[in-house]
Amino acid sequence: MPENTREALVVAATQLMDVGGLEAVTLREVGRRAGVSHMAPYKHFTDKEALLAAVAARELEYLGSAMTKIQEHGRPAEATLRLAMHEYVTWALAYPVRFKLVFGVWSTDTGSGELGAAAGTARATLGQIVAAAQRTGQLPPGDTERLAALIQALAHGAVDLALAGHVSAQGKGNAGPHDLVDDLLGHLRASAG
Template identity: 40%
Template structure:
């Protein structure tokens, strides 16, 4: 039903984003073009240009939305954790779960051409904000004496690397295959790997008195 009145002002942008994600999930990234997305949304071919200058701008907006959702999920599990250490574990597992639940977003979020601050500042800002959630959780852990404060930046990067590696293995099907061989689930294996990593940190740097 291609009509300019199909969406209220402002709703069209959201529908274009949703249509793009559906295309990525069903047909892959190469299927996304402004003309194709307009057809999927049921609007005129020129309608997307009111919101996005080109295909890259559309994809960058999807990437930014993905970082916003990831950041919100990590904040939620951090606030629900019993302590700073448990928060780090829960956030790592949540990162992996996000990749599994939202593969279209996750695969797009880390494309380097969409993360250039000069070209796509909103995406870079959303990505930095999501990472800041992890940095704050590490700061909480170091402030409680559970982790070494002088290594906070390195620990944040190490946890991100761990979470991203597990997430990538999940999307590639490798983690599920390995977990089945080990008689567990991918989610449980992610939790175990993260706890092992945290235990290693504790053994290397004892808690302060």
């Protein structure tokens, strides 16, 4: 059970979004589902975009936290990176509307604050994992941020293609998103050698 009204509203919006897409999320319906008045959401969010930004921030916080937990297990750096990217892919495939929301276009105002901070933390955590793999020679040296962007872009694109039916382990491409992440990391490891 959410600890406060704002969190209850974010949870309600996420549930509505998971079932009916972004169109299903209205401040009135979110309030109703959260068990508060239809005006209560306006005390916490200026509009629907602000509420969706809070949902996106919560998802990025989840991803950052999941990567941090994976990082804390003391595995070899490349195994940590592989597990972190598999977590990213698994989350994106399980929650495609959340995935599209988080990585959608945000206005400058909405993209700052809570959402910007969550995105920065998640990106920094991925960068730390990539840097550790570079230091141990499991990934090639060079611009860590650029390499992290390459790895995330492959995972992101593979998920997009899988969601659209353009790649699958038993069909087009002969590989699903997890397989493609593994392939890229294998190629990167070989080029680091």
